Amino acid sequence: MPEHVIEIVDLCKSLGGKQVLNRLCLQVRRGETFVIIGRSGTGKSVTLKHIIGLMKPDSGTCTVFGTEMGKATRAEAETVRRRIGYLFQSGALLASMNVEDNVALPLREIERMPEDQVLRTVREKLDLVDLDKVELKMPSELSGGMRKRVGLARAISRNPELVLYDEPTSGLDPIGTAAIDELILSMKKKLKVTQIVVTHDMASARRIADRIGLLYDGRIYFTGTPADLDETTDVVVHQFVHGEVAGPMTEKSGETKRYRRQRPPTPPPAPPTPHPAPAPEKQDFPPPA
Numbered sequence: 001m002p003e004h005v006i007e008i009v010d011l012c013k014s015l016g017g018k019q020v021l022n023r024l025c026l027q028v029r030r031g032e033t034f035v036i037i038g039r040s041g042t043g044k045s046v047t048l049k050h051i052i053g054l055m056k057p058d059s060g061t062c063t064v065f066g067t068e069m070g071k072a073t074r075a076e077a078e079t080v081r082r083r084i085g086y087l088f089q090s091g092a093l094l095a096s097m098n099v100e101d102n103v104a105l106p107l108r109e110i111e112r113m114p115e116d117q118v119l120r121t122v123r124e125k126l127d128l129v130d131l132d133k134v135e136l137k138m139p140s141e142l143s144g145g146m147r148k149r150v151g152l153a154r155a156i157s158r159n160p161e162l163v164l165y166d167e168p169t170s171g172l173d174p175i176g177t178a179a180i181d182e183l184i185l186s187m188k189k190k191l192k193v194t195q196i197v198v199t200h201d202m203a204s205a206r207r208i209a210d211r212i213g214l215l216y217d218g219r220i221y222f223t224g225t226p227a228d229l230d231e232t233t234d235v236v237v238h239q240f241v242h243g244e245v246a247g248p249m250t251e252k253s254g255e256t257k258r259y260r261r262q263r264p265p266t267p268p269p270a271p272p273t274p275h276p277a278p279a280p281e282k283q284d285f286p287p288p289a
C-alpha cells in the first residue's frame with residue numbers, strides 16, 4: 001500500500017482568467033489529518049475539487065489512491081470517489097428531501113443497501129454528529145450548524161477511507177465547533193481514516209491537525225506540525241496565523257496600501273489639559289431672584 005493517499009505534483013489551474021493554483025505540490029499520508037489554511041479565494045476549495053475529480057488540472061498531476069484523477073475515465077474516477085466522503089462548503093443538502101433521505105441518498109443510490117440497513121446507518125451517523133429527532137425535518141427547518149452536521153453525516157455515511165471537509169465548523173458556536181473537532185479526532189482514532197480539513201479557525205486547526213499547510217500564492221507555501229507553525233519566523237505564516245492587517249500577504253495584494261489610505265490621518269496629540277473645573281453643584285430649584 002502506498003504511504004501517500006494523495007500526491008499532487010505541480011498542479012496548475014486557471015479559472016476566470018486568473019491563475020488560482022500555480023505548481024501546487026501536496027502529499028497526504030495514510031491515516032493523517034492534514035489541515036489546509038489560507039485566505040479567502042486562494043484556492044482551497046479548488047484544490048479539494050481536484051482531489052475528488054470535479055476539476056481537471058491545466059497541467060501537473062493529482063493522484064488519489066494511485067489513480068491520476070486528471071486522466072481517469074469516468075468509471076475509474078467514480079471508483080476513487082466511492083472511497084471518499086466530501087463535506088461541501090455549502091453543506092449541499094437537497095432542499096426537497098428531509099434529513100433522513102439526504103443522509104440515505106448515497107446508501108440507496110450508490111451502495112444499493114437494503115432499506116432496514118439504510119435506516120440503521122442513517123440513525124448511527126446522525127448520532128455520531130449529535131443530532132436527535134431531526135430525521136423528518138426539511139433542511140429549511142434547521143439552523144446553519146445543524147445543516148452542516150447533516151452534511152457531515154452524509155459525507156461519512158459510507159465509511160469512506162478519505163474524508164474531505166470544506167470548512168466544517170464555519171457558522172458554528174464554540175461548543176458546536178469543539179464537537180465537530182472531537183468527531184474529526186475520533187474518525188482518525190477509531191476508524192483510521194485519512195482526512196483533509198479546510199478551515200479558517202486556527203484554534204480548531206491546532207486541535208485536530210497532524211500537519212497544517214498554508215495555501216498562498218497558488219501553492220502550499222508552508223507545511224508543518226502545529227508546533228512548527230508557532231515556531232517559524234516566516235513573516236507570511238506569522239501574518240496569517242496572527243491575523244495581522246499589515247504584512248507581506250496584504251502588501252502583495254495591495255490591501256495594506258488600501259488600508260492605509262482608508263484610515264483617517266492620525267490627529268496630533270492633544271495638549272495636556274488641566275483638571276476640569278468642578279461642575280457647579282446641582283440645584284433642585286432655581287436660585288432666588
Ligand SMILES: Nc1ncnc2c1ncn2[C@@H]1O[C@H](COP(=O)(O)OP(=O)(O)OP(=O)(O)O)[C@@H](O)[C@H]1O
Binds near residue numbers: 040044045047
Ligand atoms: N468554477 C469557477 N469558475 C471561475 N472561477 C472560479 C471557479 N471556482 C473558483 N473560482 C475562483 O478561484 C479562486 C479560488 O476559489 P476557491 O473557492 O478555491 O477559494 P477558497 O480558498 O476556497 O476561498 P474561501 O475561503 O472563501 O472558501 C477564486 O478567485 C474563485 O473566484
Ligand SMILES: [Mg+2]
Binds near residue numbers: 046
Ligand atoms: Mg472555499
